[in-house]
Amino acid sequence: MIKKILGFVFVLLSFFSKAEGAVDSESPEMADAFRLDGKIYIVIAVIGIIFLSLVCLLVYIERKLKKIEAKVNEVKHDKL
Numbered sequence: 306m307i308k309k310i311l312g313f314v315f316v317l318l319s320f321f322s323k324a325e326g327a328v329d330s331e332s333p334e335m336a337d338a339f340r341l342d343g344k345i346y347i348v349i350a351v352i353g354i355i356f357l358s359l360v361c362l363l364v365y366i367e368r369k370l371k372k373i374e375a376k377v378n379e380v381k382h383d384k385l
Contacts, residue, residue, distance in 0.1 A: 339345040 336345070339348060
């Protein structure tokens, strides 16, 4: 039931996104303005920093999780 509802919602979302894009098929004016002012590099840098931060956070969490899993496995083997 939930799959059908989600499918319907995604179909509606895609319909509305196409309707919005039909108004202006050219590139967005904001991107052109950033490009002309030279600020597009700042936007790209901020996006890159956010992406790298997320990757570093995931690597950190993965390392901590491996240590915890090793401790849990060690405790299980000690009990057996």
